[in-house]
Amino acid sequence: MSRVCVVGSANVDQVYSLERIPSPGETVLASGFATARGGKGQNQAVAAARAGAVVSFIGAVGTDSFGEMTSAGLIEDGIDISRLRRVASPTGTAIIAVDAAGENTIIVDSGANATVHVEDADRAAIAQSDVLLLQLEIPLPTVLEAAIAARTAGTTAILNAAPMAPLSREVLASVDVLVVNEHEAAQLSSESGVGDLTELVPTVVVTLGGAGAELHERGAGVVHVPAPSVSVVDSTGAGDTFCGAFAAAVGEGSEPRDALRFAVAAASLSVQREGAVPSIPTRAEIDDALA
Numbered sequence: 001m002s003r004v005c006v007v008g009s010a011n012v013d014q015v016y017s018l019e020r021i022p023s024p025g026e027t028v029l030a031s032g033f034a035t036a037r038g039g040k041g042q043n044q045a046v047a048a049a050r051a052g053a054v055v056s057f058i059g060a061v062g063t064d065s066f067g068e069m070t071s072a073g074l075i076e077d078g079i080d081i082s083r084l085r086r087v088a089s090p091t092g093t094a095i096i097a098v099d100a101a102g103e104n105t106i107i108v109d110s111g112a113n114a115t116v117h118v119e120d121a122d123r124a125a126i127a128q129s130d131v132l133l134l135q136l137e138i139p140l141p142t143v144l145e146a147a148i149a150a151r152t153a154g155t156t157a158i159l160n161a162a163p164m165a166p167l168s169r170e171v172l173a174s175v176d177v178l179v180v181n182e183h184e185a186a187q188l189s190s191e192s193g194v195g196d197l198t199e200l201v202p203t204v205v206v207t208l209g210g211a212g213a214e215l216h217e218r219g220a221g222v223v224h225v226p227a228p229s230v231s232v233v234d235s236t237g238a239g240d241t242f243c244g245a246f247a248a249a250v251g252e253g254s255e256p257r258d259a260l261r262f263a264v265a266a267a268s269l270s271v272q273r274e275g276a277v278p279s280i281p282t283r284a285e286i287d288d289a290l291a
Ligand code: RIB
Pocket: 011, 012, 013, 037, 038, 039, 040, 043, 093, 094, 106, 108, 137, 236, 237, 238, 239, 240, 276
């Protein structure tokens, strides 16, 4: 059984469905509205759990109703929330506009996510896991501290560098796997002055949207895993589904290229449904898609 620890954000998403994303100064009418659980940390934790991993989530929510909604949802997904802190700040929120092609724009208010930090008991939870999964919606010093705790304990650290932020070489060098999209990969390699990110991180996964994903391993060639052709309803949370499923597979001991196939299949299922957490597939659905 794969044990995955996620240190990350939890948001409640306010999702507006639109024909097209409005231009600055423009008002448009939405064709639909929904409120759903989201946030890159929570999405990835749920994706790992639904993919079959035993998941613990280290994060923070407010003492408001969105905090209640988040805690209850995580418990429903079988995720250990004993390290989820209730703090005085409001639970993180996101305003998401999804257009007719399933593309989105997202505005995040960090709220409680800005207070996420790592304590001794969190380090113990990281040490007891096979995989630590990180994103960049929490303070960067917390990301670094968690990665160092993983390195010390021999836990595999996976960093999804989203949303994009400048990262020091120290942060990059402290993780085992980096998951980025093409733009993030280009920006990070130019900022850190390396031609190839595998000079800093042994395994780099580049997600390519509808074209699948690539595996770049230090000293090895590039492996491309194509995605099946599907009709996209909403791409929100597809990258997170990919990361969570990938982490679950890595924790099970899958070879990186097999973990990539598994993650691509999971993400392809998620884009066919609306929302972030509501779109994340189960293990049975992923296995069916692969079969
Ligand atoms: O990656 C999608 C997520 O980004 C949304 O759920 C939203 O909350 C933002 O964190």
